[in-house]
Amino acid sequence: MPQHADTQNDFAAALCNAALPVPDAVVTPPVAGQDRRFDVYRNNRMVSLIEALEATFPAVLRLVGEAFFKAAARAYIDREPPRSPVLLLYGRRFGDFLDGFAPAANVPYLGDVARLEWARLNAFHAADAEPLAIDCLSALPPEDLGGLRFALHPSLQLLRSRWPVVSLWAVSSGSDPAAAVDMNCNQDALVIRPALSVDTRVLPGGGFDFIGALLSGASLAEAAEQAASNDPAFDLAVHLQGMFEVGAVTAVIPGSPEPKQE
Amino acid sequence: MTESTAIPNRAGLGLKAEHYEAILGSRPDVGWFEVHAENYMGAGGPPHHYLTKIRRDYPLSLHGVGLSIGGAAPLDEAHLARLNDLAERYEPGLVSEHLAWSSHDEVYLNDLLPLPYTEETVTRVSDHLERMQEVLCRQVLLENPSTYVAFENSTMDEIEFLRAVVKRSGCGLLLDVNNVLVSTNNQGVSAEAYIDAFPLEHVGEIHLGGHASEEEAGGTTLLIDAHDRAVDDRVWALYARTLARGGTKPSLIEWDNSLPAWEVLYNEARRAETVIAAEAGAAPQPAASMQQTRHAAAR
Numbered sequence: 267m268p269q270h271a272d273t274q275n276d277f278a279a280a281l282c283n284a285a286l287p288v289p290d291a292v293v294t295p296p297v298a299g300q301d302r303r304f305d306v307y308r309n310n311r312m313v314s315l316i317e318a319l320e321a322t323f324p325a326v327l328r329l330v331g332e333a334f335f336k337a338a339a340r341a342y343i344d345r346e347p348p349r350s351p352v353l354l355l356y357g358r359r360f361g362d363f364l365d366g367f368a369p370a371a372n373v374p375y376l377g378d379v380a381r382l383e384w385a386r387l388n389a390f391h392a393a394d395a396e397p398l399a400i401d402c403l404s405a406l407p408p409e410d411l412g413g414l415r416f417a418l419h420p421s422l423q424l425l426r427s428r429w430p431v432v433s434l435w436a437v438s439s440g441s442d443p444a445a446a447v448d449m450n451c452n453q454d455a456l457v458i459r460p461a462l463s464v465d466t467r468v469l470p471g472g473g474f475d476f477i478g479a480l481l482s483g484a485s486l487a488e489a490a491e492q493a494a495s496n497d498p499a500f501d502l503a504v505h506l507q508g509m510f511e512v513g514a515v516t517a518v519i520p521g522s523p524e525p526k527q528e
Numbered sequence: 529m530t531e532s533t534a535i536p537n538r539a540g541l542g543l544k545a546e547h548y549e550a551i552l553g554s555r556p557d558v559g560w561f562e563v564h565a566e567n568y569m570g571a572g573g574p575p576h577h578y579l580t581k582i583r584r585d586y587p588l589s590l591h592g593v594g595l596s597i598g599g600a601a602p603l604d605e606a607h608l609a610r611l612n613d614l615a616e617r618y619e620p621g622l623v624s625e626h627l628a629w630s631s632h633d634e635v636y637l638n639d640l641l642p643l644p645y646t647e648e649t650v651t652r653v654s655d656h657l658e659r660m661q662e663v664l665c666r667q668v669l670l671e672n673p674s675t676y677v678a679f680e681n682s683t684m685d686e687i688e689f690l691r692a693v694v695k696r697s698g699c700g701l702l703l704d705v706n707n708v709l710v711s712t713n714n715q716g717v718s719a720e721a722y723i724d725a726f727p728l729e730h731v732g733e734i735h736l737g738g739h740a741s742e743e744e745a746g747g748t749t750l751l752i753d754a755h756d757r758a759v760d761d762r763v764w765a766l767y768a769r770t771l772a773r774g775g776t777k778p779s780l781i782e783w784d785n786s787l788p789a790w791e792v793l794y795n796e797a798r799r800a801e802t803v804i805a806a807e808a809g810a811a812p813q814p815a816a817s818m819q820q821t822r823h824a825a826a827r
Binding site for chain 2: 269270271273274275277278281282290291292293294302303304306307310311314315318347348349350351352353354355389390391392393394420421459462
């Protein structure tokens with residue numbers, strides 16, 4: 267008599283691969299078709315996982331259409347099945363998968379749109395925090411500003427794209443169907459959820475490097491220097507203002523007199 | 529959370545994000561709400577914001593769908609810890625899981641899969657429930673499944689199995705009346721006989737939901753647990769039969785797919801309350817309610 271673990275091995279294998287026969291231990295009433303009964307489980311699994319991906323990647327779905335999306339989703343589910351029962355965070359590698367999905371080769375920006383939607387999902391479910399207003403800096407002596415470090419909002423995510431990813435997303439998600447899409451421009455995206463709504467913005471030049479440096483713990487002066495080295499037109503005041511406007515800063519940590527101190 | 533925690537013997541509704549605003553806007557007269565625990569396992573954001581607000585006004589039942597109680601492998605302790613965090617945060621009046629498995633070899637299969645009913649699986653399921661109850665420091669309700677197949681190595685029927693697990697683990701039961709109709713139809717046995725044999729004294733909650741049906745090649749009808757439509761009249765009849773023998777219980781309307789407008793869902797709850805009221809008027813209520821029973825350390 268098979269042990270429970272063996273039964274489950276056979277069941278799970280046949281569940282995920284319709285080419286395998288229904289396990290011998292599985293029985294159905296004599297009148298019913300055994301394969302059709304087992305297919306209910308195969309179908310439940312595949313349809314529910316496809317629906318989970320459709321819910322997370324609606325812009326990708328609109329861009330490629332339902333039939334194409336389902337085929338891509340099936341291939342992804344076969345390659346990257348969920349590892350956690352917390353299905354609301356399933357699809358982490360869907361964008362990377364689409365980059366290498368041959369039938370999508372003529373939609374080269376698809377992976378970036380998927381990564382933007384993934385960032386939006388993560389922002390949606392990220393920890394909550396109260397953003398600070400820019401007034402919190404006004405009490406500080408100007409000479410102390412450069413040494414400040416910022417705690418950024420837990421929902422904040424950055425995405426660099428060689429495509430107009432935010433415009434493509436805005437048009438295909440329906441958030442701004444009339445958005446102009448210039449395929450010759452590239453866009454860096456910032457995604458954040460300061461309160462209940464996820465905000466998706468195009469970062470101005472230098473913003474990606476600036477916020478990226480702050481995220482990795484750089485002081486304001488260090489982050490501004492990094493951004494300016496890549497983008498000579500970088501304007502610290504504009505970026506600082508913008509960060510506070512979107513609710514990106516949740517704590518200000520004063521610098522120490524020793525600039526290199528941990 | 530100082531508001532009422534106990535789940536009353538009334539109709540409850542599965543809480544859906546699409547209805548958050550309608551509920552907060554009109555504070556409808558609903559006895560309680562139930563959520564799928566896994567939908568609230570993100571760190572923050574709107575799901576927690578709305579559930580916190582709704583929990584202030586309504587008792588809550590926490591229904592797990594991903595712990596794989598029927599799995600051959602040990603329980604996922606990280607997932608159990610997440611479930612416990614939610615229970616501590618929202619103080620649900622009831623916590624339930626399924627007689628099913630859903631994970632294998634660290635892959636989550638996202639369906640409630642069936643298991644053979646044997647002495648070995650009684651032990652497995654009971655051990656898992658004891659561990660769950662130990663971590664959550666409370667009794668848990670185990671739900672009877674919808675099944676489409678059976679196993680040749682089963683040595684007992686589902687009710688014998690559930691009775692054995694209750695005795696061994698000290699868990700309670702969640703009787704899903706729609707699952708009873710689906711499974712008994714698919715297994716070719718009587719739904720009424722199943723309800724009549726069910727140990728209702730251990731039932732702390734009832735589920736009611738809609739199912740799909742399709743004709744099979746052999747002339748039989750396959751019922752599929754779909755939660756995508758109104759409760760079937762045969763399920764309402766089985767529900768009334770259940771209350772007539774076991775008394776009124778907290779009773780949930782499950783509608784998870786093809787969601788209707790809030791009013792449609794609300795009217796399903798009203799219909800369940802009509803059945804509850806008829807039964808409450810017909811017979812005295814059982815004195816003891818099991819929903820507050822604390823789980824004694826299992827040995």
